[in-house]
Amino acid sequence: MSKPIVATTSLAGCFGCHMSFLDIDERILELMQLVEFDKSPINDIKKISRKCDIGLIEGGCCNSENVHVLKEFRENCKILISVGECAIMGGLPAMRNGIPLSECLEEAYQNGLTVKESNDARIFPNDPELPIILDKVYPCHEIVKIDYLLPGCPPRADLIWEALIAIITGNQIKMPYEVLKYD
Amino acid sequence: MKSFTQKVIDKYNRDKTRLMDILISIQSEFGYISQESVSQIAHELHMSEVDVEQTISFYHFFSMKPTGKFSIYLNNSVVANMMGRKEVAETFEEEVGIKFGNITADGLIGLYDTACIGMNDQEPAAIINNHIFTKLTPFRAKEIIRDIKEGKKVQDMFTASFGDGANRDDLVKSVVSNNIRKIGPILDPQYKIGDAIKKIIKLTPEEVITEIKSSNIRGRGGAGFPTGLKWEFCRNASDGIKYLLCNADEGEPGTFKDRVILTELPRLLFEGMVIAGYAIGAVEGILYIRHEYKYLEEYLENILKVAREKNYLGIDIMGKKGFNFDIRIQFGAGAYVCGEESALIESAEGKRGEPRDRPPFPVEKGYLDQPTVVNNVETLCAAVKVMLHGGEWYRSFGTPESTGTKLLSVSGDCRFPGVYEVEWGFSVNSILDMVGAVPRNVQAVQVGGPSGSLIGSNDFDRILGYEDLATGGSLIIFDKTRDLLSDVVLNFTEFFIDESCGSCSTCRILPSILKNKLEKILDARGVKNDIAEMEEWGKILKASRCGLGQTAANPILTSIKNFRHLYEDKIQKTKDFDSGFDLWRAVKEGCEVTGRVPNI
Numbered sequence: 001m002s003k004p005i006v007a008t009t010s011l012a013g014c015f016g017c018h019m020s021f022l023d024i025d026e027r028i029l030e031l032m033q034l035v036e037f038d039k040s041p042i043n044d045i046k047k048i049s050r051k052c053d054i055g056l057i058e059g060g061c062c063n064s065e066n067v068h069v070l071k072e073f074r075e076n077c078k079i080l081i082s083v084g085e086c087a088i089m090g091g092l093p094a095m096r097n098g099i100p101l102s103e104c105l106e107e108a109y110q111n112g113l114t115v116k117e118s119n120d121a122r123i124f125p126n127d128p129e130l131p132i133i134l135d136k137v138y139p140c141h142e143i144v145k146i147d148y149l150l151p152g153c154p155p156r157a158d159l160i161w162e163a164l165i166a167i168i169t170g171n172q173i174k175m176p177y178e179v180l181k182y183d
Numbered sequence: 184m185k186s187f188t189q190k191v192i193d194k195y196n197r198d199k200t201r202l203m204d205i206l207i208s209i210q211s212e213f214g215y216i217s218q219e220s221v222s223q224i225a226h227e228l229h230m231s232e233v234d235v236e237q238t239i240s241f242y243h244f245f246s247m248k249p250t251g252k253f254s255i256y257l258n259n260s261v262v263a264n265m266m267g268r269k270e271v272a273e274t275f276e277e278e279v280g281i282k283f284g285n286i287t288a289d290g291l292i293g294l295y296d297t298a299c300i301g302m303n304d305q306e307p308a309a310i311i312n313n314h315i316f317t318k319l320t321p322f323r324a325k326e327i328i329r330d331i332k333e334g335k336k337v338q339d340m341f342t343a344s345f346g347d348g349a350n351r352d353d354l355v356k357s358v359v360s361n362n363i364r365k366i367g368p369i370l371d372p373q374y375k376i377g378d379a380i381k382k383i384i385k386l387t388p389e390e391v392i393t394e395i396k397s398s399n400i401r402g403r404g405g406a407g408f409p410t411g412l413k414w415e416f417c418r419n420a421s422d423g424i425k426y427l428l429c430n431a432d433e434g435e436p437g438t439f440k441d442r443v444i445l446t447e448l449p450r451l452l453f454e455g456m457v458i459a460g461y462a463i464g465a466v467e468g469i470l471y472i473r474h475e476y477k478y479l480e481e482y483l484e485n486i487l488k489v490a491r492e493k494n495y496l497g498i499d500i501m502g503k504k505g506f507n508f509d510i511r512i513q514f515g516a517g518a519y520v521c522g523e524e525s526a527l528i529e530s531a532e533g534k535r536g537e538p539r540d541r542p543p544f545p546v547e548k549g550y551l552d553q554p555t556v557v558n559n560v561e562t563l564c565a566a567v568k569v570m571l572h573g574g575e576w577y578r579s580f581g582t583p584e585s586t587g588t589k590l591l592s593v594s595g596d597c598r599f600p601g602v603y604e605v606e607w608g609f610s611v612n613s614i615l616d617m618v619g620a621v622p623r624n625v626q627a628v629q630v631g632g633p634s635g636s637l638i639g640s641n642d643f644d645r646i647l648g649y650e651d652l653a654t655g656g657s658l659i660i661f662d663k664t665r666d667l668l669s670d671v672v673l674n675f676t677e678f679f680i681d682e683s684c685g686s687c688s689t690c691r692i693l694p695s696i697l698k699n700k701l702e703k704i705l706d707a708r709g710v711k712n713d714i715a716e717m718e719e720w721g722k723i724l725k726a727s728r729c730g731l732g733q734t735a736a737n738p739i740l741t742s743i744k745n746f747r748h749l750y751e752d753k754i755q756k757t758k759d760f761d762s763g764f765d766l767w768r769a770v771k772e773g774c775e776v777t778g779r780v781p782n783i
Binding site for chain 2 (some may be wrong): 133
């Protein structure tokens with residue numbers, strides 16, 4: 001039987017979840033025995049090249065490109081997992097959701113204290129190549145169907161490891177109380 | 184402003200439990216409560232500024248920003264919409280030149296939405312500077328704005344004739360109509376104030392309670408707690424000053440019968456309060472009236488004054504040594520949740536109207552932490568008749584489980600909206616006949632307001648009563664031309680979102696999530712699972728602290744139960760999952776702000 005294929009991506013996140021993923025340390029060698037990786041920042045493959053078994057999503061969606069990538073993952077992954085607070089709830093980027101978009105952009109590109117030198121003309125970035133910002137930051141499950149949620153900011157390495165192993169081996173994941181308690 | 188504020192603070196003896204009255208006076212004088220006033224109040228009442236501000240921010244009719252010399256609050260309830268609110272609102276916006284939620288640059292006029300103002304039988308209606316305007320049309324809206332611009336006073340803007348009955352009284356002079364369609368023992372105009380008081384002072388308080396208990400009367404606000412039992416609990420509660428509160432907050436959309444009692448039979452109500460006060464041993468009664476009925480203030484105060492002069496209130500009432508009782512009127516400031524008894528108590532103490540944890544119940548620890556009875560207006564009126572004619576007589580009306588009569592507030596698609604006093608046990612069908620609705624044209628009836636149930640023709644043979652369809656008395660009728668989901672259920676759900684006090688996370692969050700689901704279904708993006716999820720999530724609201732939260736999903740839950748086909752017709756048959764996300768819609772704002780063309 002061929003090895004399960006894993007793809008990962010970071011949308012509106014900080015790569016912290018991926019860093020936490022790398023914190024599985026030497027177990028990554030074990031993981032390489034168990035799975036193959038497709039698109040992922042870890043191996044720097046930019047595009048999904050085949051049907052995958054497991055997709056890990058870090059971050060929610062703040063722009064149109066995030067939405068496209070997320071949809072591409074959904075189309076190609078049998079199991080899709082929201083990893084971490086931003087993917088699950090929008091996280092820190094979603095703090096802008098209570099502020100009108102125009103105010104956010106004005107603060108960032110026109111009125112902010114540090115804008116002066118960097119943006120003399122006071123224009124909003126508008127190159128057609130750039131993704132378009134969304135009206136608010138969306139958690140992933142508000143855009144596509146998400147199968148599992150891995151909580152944490154970031155989810156600890158052990159949790160990510162346990163989750164992957166559980167899916168690969170078909171066993172129940174162990175989620176002790178401490179894993180879901182953050183205060 | 185400073186000296187006025189000081190005068191008001193002094194008038195209420197720098198008593199922080201009278202903060203509501205202080206704020207109401209300042210708000211109606213200046214159209215807003217300034218930061219300076221807040222500081223002054225906080226200083227004089229020995230409170231922190233945020234304590235003053237949190238009370239202000241809780242209530243719909245308080246504002247820390249100017250609301251206009253003329254602030255127009257146009258009702259946006261379901262029935263107002265059915266009766267043509269949209270055209271009236273558009274006319275107001277056109278004539279004034281601003282959108283709702285704003286104030287003109289010169290500060291003359293402010294336009295605001297407001298929840299049901301208790302005029303469901305004469306919609307669309309608006310409140311302008313505490314005066315009520317009913318049956319508005321685009322033509323009237325134009326006239327009103329023209330009059331404002333010409334500098335007329337609000338009281339000079341009415342059309343030629345006032346409403347019926349005491350609405351014409353010199354101290355009321357209102358265009359509101361009573362629309363009393365059917366009278367019974369409570370609304371019987373052959374009533375003389377004082378007879379019941381004369382009778383009860385010959386009895387002991389315990390004998391009064393026994394009589395009330397024998398009538399089996401239950402609370403008329405909707406919850407139906409046995410009144411005699413409540414009085415007895417309070418009477419037997421440990422020592423302390425006892426209070427009687429009368430709940431005239433009547434915020435349930437579609438309910439307006441208390442307004443009619445306050446207009447036509449205020450003496451009956453006050454006598455009921457005196458009787459309850461005697462029975463429980465209270466020396467003070469507080470009539471808590473919703474802000475929307477502020478136009479009755481002068482009239483009611485005058486009746487109290489006369490009652491004091493005649494010794495129906497005051498010291499040694501009607502010559503009974505040691506029987507002292509007086510009544511004060513407390514106005515609210517626009518908050519549905521204050522109809523919940525513990526929230527009402529909080530509000531009467533000058534605080535945010537947030538429901539308390541129970542126990543302790545108000546009969547043990549209520550107003551100012553003293554034993555308190557909170558009764559509905561109608562309950563107290565019925566108590567007078569019970570004392571006059573006896574519990575046995577009262578039991579001859581209604582059903583064994585639900586004795587007596589009920590005042591119904593009927594509105595919506597029928598020929599004769601208004602107030603009907605009927606015996607408990609009437610079927611919905613017979614009520615539809617009575618009010619001039621053609622049952623075969625009726626699609627649905629909302630029984631008991633948004634917190635009650637939306638029922639269809641299968642349930643029209645059910646009866647009104649605590650044993651079947653319990654109701655605070657609101658019946659809203661919808662004919663077959665109405666879109667129940669978008670016109671009714673969505674509006675009611677938005678109402679609950681607006682009126683949540685925010686204490687419980689269930690009530691703060693779930694109604695918004697449910698509304699999003701409903702909108703998704705109305706948007707033709709729903710799937711089967713959405714209906715199941717709404718039903719499941721709706722159950723969680725039962726964990727809320729008060730009745731508002733616990734019933735906030737009822738418009739959705741009862742419409743799914745009784746009109747499931749309306750939901751099923753709108754969901755997608757070919758898909759199992761649809762998040763409802765629309766990328767075009769999500770990038771629209773971003774494109775507008777940055778001046779880009781969507782190229783998704």
